[in-house]
Amino acid sequence: MSGHILVTGATGALGTGVMVRLLETLPDTRFTILTRRPGQGAAHPRVEELRCDLMADGWTELLPRRLAQTLTGVLHMAADVRWNVSAVEALNMNTRVCARLADWASHNCHKLEHFCYVSTAYVEAPSHLKGAPGFFEHEGRVFNNSYEFSKSMGEREVLARSLPSVIVRPSLIVGDSRTGQIGRFNGLYTVLRFASQGLLPIVAGNRQAYVDIVTLDTVVKAVQLAFGRRPEPAGQIVWAISGAMSPKVEDVMNVSFQGLNAFRRQRGASAIDMPAVVPYDTYRRLYKPWFEQQASAIQKRIMEYLDVYTPYFSVTDVFRPEAGHTVVQSPDWRLALPRIVEHWCEANDIMALKPLRRWERSSNTIAS
Numbered sequence: 001m002s003g004h005i006l007v008t009g010a011t012g013a014l015g016t017g018v019m020v021r022l023l024e025t026l027p028d029t030r031f032t033i034l035t036r037r038p039g040q041g042a043a044h045p046r047v048e049e050l051r052c053d054l055m056a057d058g059w060t061e062l063l064p065r066r067l068a069q070t071l072t073g074v075l076h077m078a079a080d081v082r083w084n085v086s087a088v089e090a091l092n093m094n095t096r097v098c099a100r101l102a103d104w105a106s107h108n109c110h111k112l113e114h115f116c117y118v119s120t121a122y123v124e125a126p127s128h129l130k131g132a133p134g135f136f137e138h139e140g141r142v143f144n145n146s147y148e149f150s151k152s153m154g155e156r157e158v159l160a161r162s163l164p165s166v167i168v169r170p171s172l173i174v175g176d177s178r179t180g181q182i183g184r185f186n187g188l189y190t191v192l193r194f195a196s197q198g199l200l201p202i203v204a205g206n207r208q209a210y211v212d213i214v215t216l217d218t219v220v221k222a223v224q225l226a227f228g229r230r231p232e233p234a235g236q237i238v239w240a241i242s243g244a245m246s247p248k249v250e251d252v253m254n255v256s257f258q259g260l261n262a263f264r265r266q267r268g269a270s271a272i273d274m275p276a277v278v279p280y281d282t283y284r285r286l287y288k289p290w291f292e293q294q295a296s297a298i299q300k301r302i303m304e305y306l307d308v309y310t311p312y313f314s315v316t317d318v319f320r321p322e323a324g325h326t327v328v329q330s331p332d333w334r335l336a337l338p339r340i341v342e343h344w345c346e347a348n349d350i351m352a353l354k355p356l357r358r359w360e361r362s363s364n365t366i367a368s
């Protein structure tokens with residue numbers, strides 16, 4: 001069936017994977033991409049790019065009238081995915097933009113069959129680490145950070161409008177289960193980046209905590225599902241998660257360091273010690289004051305930055321979606337994760353093979 005889908009976030013970690021698959025599986029559909037930087041991807045005869053900064057004033061008024069007349073679908077993936085921005089910044093990008101797009105679509109797109117909003121599973125996190133940096137309470141609901149809060153408000157904006165909406169809720173996205181590929185190395189990959197250089201002596205969390213990772217192809221499948229049938233009733237929720245099959249922190253650490261060290265040894269580089277995992281309270285009371293006194297400015301910045309990961313390494317239960325929701329299950333992490341780590345090493349070989357930097361005190365630079 002022919003169609004025309006408006007896409008935001010097509011250049012991101014998820015968006016690049018989604019676009020490849022949608023082009024393959026919807027051969028009669030055209031796509032219009034809203035992007036700040038056109039020309040990043042390969043040109044395709046069924047893809048049109050429009051330069052658009054979703055944070056600019058009045059951007060919906062600049063959208064061509066013909067677009068609204070032909071659109072059958074909207075796929076909204078663009079977001080500010082940082083976990084450490086202020087609530088105002090997060091709300092501006094993740095909630096207001098969503099509200100604006102939903103408003104524009106509900107008023108102008110009379111042929112619309114699907115409005116798919118990519119949210120996050122963590123709008124309903126299984127547990128929260130109260131007192132962790134970024135911890136947020138709003139109307140009796142708690143969130144690990146302003147990002148989760150703003151995505152939850154984004155969902156609310158979509159559901160408040162008369163739209164054929166589907167909400168996709170992925171957990172922590174990692175690469176494709178077969179190839180390891182992903183458009184950008186965000187999120188959990190940051191930990192790998194610092195750890196690979198020996199810049200991560202400890203991680204605050206719990207070795208037995210669940211880390212719900214979802215492979216890129218699983219999220220792409222969830223998006224495809226959202227466009228595969230008309231959402232009736234509107235407001236359906238599709239989760240893309242590992243759920244009860246989630247690995248634990250120690251599993252993710254073991255597989256990541258085994259993969260990284262195998263890659264290093266094969267190329268003559270020394271192995272890296274796995275960071276110790278310490279409970280957040282111990283970290284906050286014992287290690288953090290020590291880092292604040294002894295570490296260099298750069299070391300402090302890294303540890304501060306990594307504070308935002310703590311809630312994600314402290315989750316005491318697995319996601320348990322409601323019975324009426326759809327769940328797209330991520331494949332077994334035991335098979336997928338080694339390939340994903342290997343792909344990161346291959347794609348970032350200079351970083352993966354860097355000589356270890358010593359974690360030393362009282363200097364403003366890290367010894368190389």
Ligand SMILES: NC(=O)c1ccc[n+]([C@@H]2O[C@H](COP(=O)([O-])OP(=O)(O)OC[C@H]3O[C@@H](n4cnc5c(N)ncnc54)[C@H](OP(=O)(O)O)[C@@H]3O)[C@@H](O)[C@H]2O)c1
Pocket residue numbers: 008009010011012013014015034035036037052053054055076077078079080081118119120121151169170171172173174184186187
């Ligand atoms: N990655 C995860 O682990 C994860 C987990 C759960 C849910 N999600 C959700 O999945 C979606 C995609 O995430 P991602 O990881 O792919 O994010 P990403 O790699 O950071 O990509 C973000 C995308 O949003 C676009 N964007 C950001 N600000 C924009 C603006 N002002 N105007 C126009 N475009 C803008 C970016 O375009 P540019 O090319 O211009 O930067 C990029 O295409 C998000 O909604 C996120 O909340 C992600």
